[in-house]
Amino acid sequence: MDDAAYNELVSSLTPYEEAGSVKTYTNTVSLACPACEQPFDDLVVCRDEFNSLELSKVLDLCVTSHDDDVLLFTHQ
Template identity: 50%
Template sequence: MATVDNLDEMKSYLTPREENEATASYQNTTAIACPVCEDSFDYLVVCKHDETSLSLGKVMNLCTVTNDDGRLFLFTHE
């Protein structure tokens, strides 16, 4: 599993898409492998708060990683 430092570094290789007070999303345009399942993921969603509500527009598989600061990293697979 990837460390938090690696996750923060990974974001620099992804394309930023949306950001608000609660979340930030990044598109995987370079086919980076998911640190959980090792398949290429579609989007990384970073939850900035302990409690965050997400509205997903379609059905997808999710892999998750949590760091020490309570941020949740969601890796989406369509």
């Protein structure tokens, strides 16, 4: 994902939570996922080389990257 697309995406989302190197945004405007083109629920940005996520529910995930960050798009 290029810088312009990433900046446009993040500026349209609502920041939700930040814990260490993981930041979560909520999709309150029903933007389409860049991977599957369906609306997604949350964007999880993982900034470190290694991150651990503890999921409390089963989710479908789409994945892409920006610079060295991994971007996870969640679908419930």
